[in-house]
Amino acid sequence: MINIEHITLLSAKFKLTTSVGYVIKSKSDCKFVKKTLWLFSKVTTIYIYSKSAELLAICDKEIDKNHNQLYKKIKYCKMFSIEESTINQTIDVLFINDNPKSNVIDYFSKMTIKNVIGHLDEEKTNYYYLWEKFRVSCEQIYITINNKYNKKEVLDWKKDINNPIELSVILPVYNLEKYIEKCLESVTAWKFKDIEFLVVNDGSTDNSLEILNRLQKSDSRIIIISKSNGGCASARQKGLDVARGKYISFIDPDDFISTDMLYLLHKRALSGNHDYVYTGYYEYYENLDVSKPVKNDSIYFPYNAGTTKEKEIKKLISDSRIAIWRGVYKKDFLNENKIKFQTNLRRFDDLPFKVEVMAKAKSVACITDFLYYYRLERPGQDVAVDDERLYIHFEIFKHLDKVIVDTFNSKYIADLMQIVKIDTHFWAMKKIKRKHAIPYYKKAMKDILRNMSVYRTFLCCLSYRDKKYFLKVCLLFLNLPRVLRKKKV
Amino acid sequence: MNKDMIYITFIVPAYNVGDYIADTLESILNQSYKKFHIIIVEDGSTDGVTLRICQEYADKYKNSITLIKQRNLGVGAARNNGLNQVKNSKYVCFLDSDDFLDLFFIENFYKKEQQYKEQNIDVIFGLPNIYNNVSKNYLKWYDEEIFKNIFKKSSYVLPVLEPRLYDLEVNACRKIYSLEFLRTSGFSFEDSVRYEDFLPHFFLLNNAKNCLGFKFTIFNYRINRPNQLTLKSDKSRLDMIVAFKQTIQYMNKHIENKIHRTKIINQILIFSMWTISIAEININKEFVVQLKDVLNLLKKTDISSYKKEIATRTQKLFLFAIKRKYLHKYIVDYIYFDLLKKKIFRR
Known part of the structure; x- marks a missing residue:
């Protein structure tokens, strides 16, 4: 059963319940029943379910008969015995046993159950299946989960009656007629009901809109929003403003995803109520039709097990790639912290967004698979800029x-921002055309030293990166363009 | 214990905690053992919700909740105010309004306490749990190892003979006090100091004649909630200096045991190094300057015995550098990175 400390916060609600159910599988579950029974002093019926009649008898012995009034209200039910009356039962609080089998879940999902409380191991029971079955009638589902990495997480889901949407996917479209169909095909492959695809048409001048309209006819989950051209940031922000989902995902329509990416991300986000969940991604070279997984992206421990440590999360500012489209974000988290896209920036609006998310997120998790395909070598792409x-x-x-x-x-x-700065300027200086290199270098040096001394910058490099990086920064301080130019020749 | 005597009284200061106060009160009201009383001290909240919720509960549970209102004076003053209102109660427990009690706390506590009925216990130490408000997980308390070592052999310990008690986290809520002891020793919190738990911890250890260690969870300490004081890194950090100053003055006057004094210096240094690791740079500079003045109040013999017995290399270096003003700038950075590498962050 669930660890008893978790009951403390939930117990405030128990006073109002009229019926409670326990599903027991072992003797220790009987003890749990005995220990928590007094919380339900005002209920009318207490159901105790089990597959074995022996266990019910043991439980009967275990329960303190001194709780006289409660004792009279207990009803023992043998599971899977077909009784019409059980099907229409309403149970306010159901304590489900550890790792319930799928037939147990099916059995109870036929009844009307308002709260489900329990514990399971991720490897033995699929919590997403449990959640999907129970969420129809439940107001709250509270399951503690022992995940693959042996870390405890809590699935605490509450129903929002007015708004069933769980996930909103935002796709900003600007002149992408060649790619949009492939993208939407991969994105809509998951046939989940409570998801919305917000396609923001940012004033495209080609056939994108016609294609979108055609696609919308076959899938009603697609919602098209049209606006006049204002850049990627404004399109994303527009989508964010109208999104209803508990979680938000941004996907670039020139890329495509593995068909189960959204499912896996949503599943991961549910357990642990994470603010931000992400996966690894491939770089997809269009001309060669080759995809290459992106390394150095911190998608392994401790992030895969889910972390709530401040230092570890903030470390992502400098350690993870600027790839905001391979994750899902909790809507409440974005709203509470007022995180928005900078619509005044025409380009690279994802960098400030990413930094703000990492600096403010309280819990983060990731999936170690590579599920997103990031298309490179497309003409007109932002990252290809070199002037x-x-x-x-x-x-x-x-x-x-x-x-x-x-x-x-x-x-x-x-x-960490200092490191990001240095990294970005390094990247830009390698890329930029030669005639712009020297002015850029001068500006970059000014930028780097604006609010941090040389001494502290060196300390930063040494403590967050290695010696090699430190030497590189030393070179940068000693007039790097000359060094770079030699390399290029 | 006569019959109308209340077994335990909870003093809950409430300041702008509209989202959490209901959890706290429910966790007390839901206890399996019911002989308790609650005193809520509403500390002039400005969020508009806290007072309303407190009032609702006070009206609903007239017999077990007393509500006191005061203008905003801080946690220390609110606790003192609440303490003055306690009339007859065997034990007193301070509970912060964003934390919540363990469901079986009073029952467990009662069972344990009955075994030591004869001894007239002054203070009972307990282990809190950490509740992460975001991931909803329960984690171990920071000093669990030290705590378990102290109370390994017996839960009944005399503070005079157990200097390790001085190493425990100073949190005031983790202790349950006998009311009689609080009254006779003249215990109170400092009114205007923000780190109000620091001095009382040592005051208690110096005055209590006996104490119990209680291995069950007392309360759940909520972390990761917005606007928490311990996470702030602005000017309020400098209030810590005041708390240090008072502690050192008290120590020089009243504490005679040499080992105890070194332990207190150790706590001060750990606390201030932790502060340096999280506070802003500008605050740090001021903090270091002020800390230097405060450390000058210490007796030289104490410092030298501290260096000999407990201090780690970093702490020695810290003491060395803090005396020399030209090193301040560098030491602030150095210690910060050193701490980061060793990962000895306390929170």
């Missing part, structure tokens, strides 16, 4: 310094 447009980085960091570093006032985040 003055890269100067946008300075604008972004100016903004980030204001939003992140100042509001958090934490040294740890300031240090």
Whole structure:
């Protein structure tokens, strides 16, 4: 049964219950019944279910007969014995035994049950199946889960009667007629009912809209929102404003996903109520039709087991890739922290979004599989830029310094941001055309040293990265463009 | 114990905790053993909800809840105020309004306490659980190892003979006090200090003649909720200096045992190094300067015996650098990174 400490917070509700059910499988479950029975002083019936009649007899012996009034209300029911009366039962609180088999879940999902409380091991029972079965009639499902990595998580799901949508997928579309069909095909492959696909048409000038309209006819979960052109950030923000789901996902329509990505992400997010859940991704080279998994992305321990440690989560600011489209975000978390897209930025709006999420998230988990295909070598793509447009980085960091570093006032985040800065400028300087390199370098140095001394920057590099990285930064400080130019020749 | 005497009284100061106060009160009201009383001290909340919820509960459970209102004076003052209102009760327990009791706490406690009825226990130490408000998990308390070591042989311990008690986390809510002891020793919290638990911990250990260790969970300490004081890294951190100062002054006057004094210095250093690791840079500079002045109040013999017996390398270095002003700038950074590597963060 569920560990007794979890009952403390739930027990406030028990006073109002009229009927309670226990599903027992072992002798220790009987003890649990005995220990918690007094909480239901006002119920009219107490059902105790088991497959074996012997266990019910043992339970009968175990229960303290001194609780005279409660004792009279107990009804023992043998499971799977077909009685018409049991089907129409209403149970306010049901304690389900450890690792219930699927036939047990089916048996109870026919009744009307308002609260389910229990414990299971992820490897023995599929909690998503349990959740799907019970969520029809339940108001609250509270299951403690021992996950694959032997870490305890809590699935605490509450029904929202006005809004059944669980997941909103936001797809900003701008002139992507070539790719959109493949993307939507992979995204809508999961036939989950309570999901919405918000396609934000950002004033496309090609045939994208016609294709979308055609696709919408075959799948009513697709919702098309049209707006005048305003950039990717504004399209994503528009989607975010109208999204109803408890979780939000952003997928770029020029990419495509593995068909079970959304299912796996939602499943992972449910257990543990994580603020942010992500997967690994492939880089997909269109011209060669080859996909390559992206390494150095911290999708392994401790993130795969789910973490709530502040330091570990914030470390993601510098350690994970800027790939906001391979995850799901809790809507409440984004709202509470007022995390928004910077609609005034035309490009690279995902960097500030990512940093804000990582700095504020309280619990994060990831899936160690690679499930998202990120298309490269598409003409007109942002990452392919190699001229003055890269100067946008300075604008972004100016903004980030204001939003992140100042509001958090934490040294740890300031240090990590310094690393992000150095990384980004490195990346840009490798990419930028030669004639822009020197002005960019001068600006970058100014940017890096704006609010941190050289001494602290060195300390940062040494403690968050290795010696090699430290040497690289030393070179950067000693006029890197010359070094780079030599490399290129 | 006569019949109308209340067994245990909970003093709950409430300030802007509209989301959590109901959980706290329910957890007390739902206890399996019912001989308790609750005193809520409403500390002039500004969120508009807290007072209303407190009032609702006070009206509903007239026999077991007393509600006191005061203008905003801080947790210490609220606790004192509540303590003054306690009339007849064997034990007193302070509970923060975002934490909640374990469901079986009073029952377990009663059973255990009955075994030591004859001894007239002054203070009972317990183990809280940490409740993560986001992941809804329950975690172990920070000093569980030390606690279990102290009370390994017997749960009945004399503070005079057990200096390790000084190493325990200073939290005031983890202790249950005998009312008689609080009254005779003149115990009170400092009114205006924000880290109000620091001095009382040592005051208690110095005055209590005996104590019990109680291995069941007392309450669940909620972490990861927004606006928690312990997580703030702004100017309020500097209040810690005041708490240190009072502690050192008290120590120089009243505590004679040499080992106890070194243990207190150890706590002060651990606490301040932890502060340096999480506070802002500007605050840190001021903190270090002020800490230097406070540490000057310590007697030289105490410091040298501390260096000899307990101090780690980092702590020695810290003491060395804090005396030299030109090193302050570097030491703030150095200790921060050193701490980070060793991962000895307390919270």
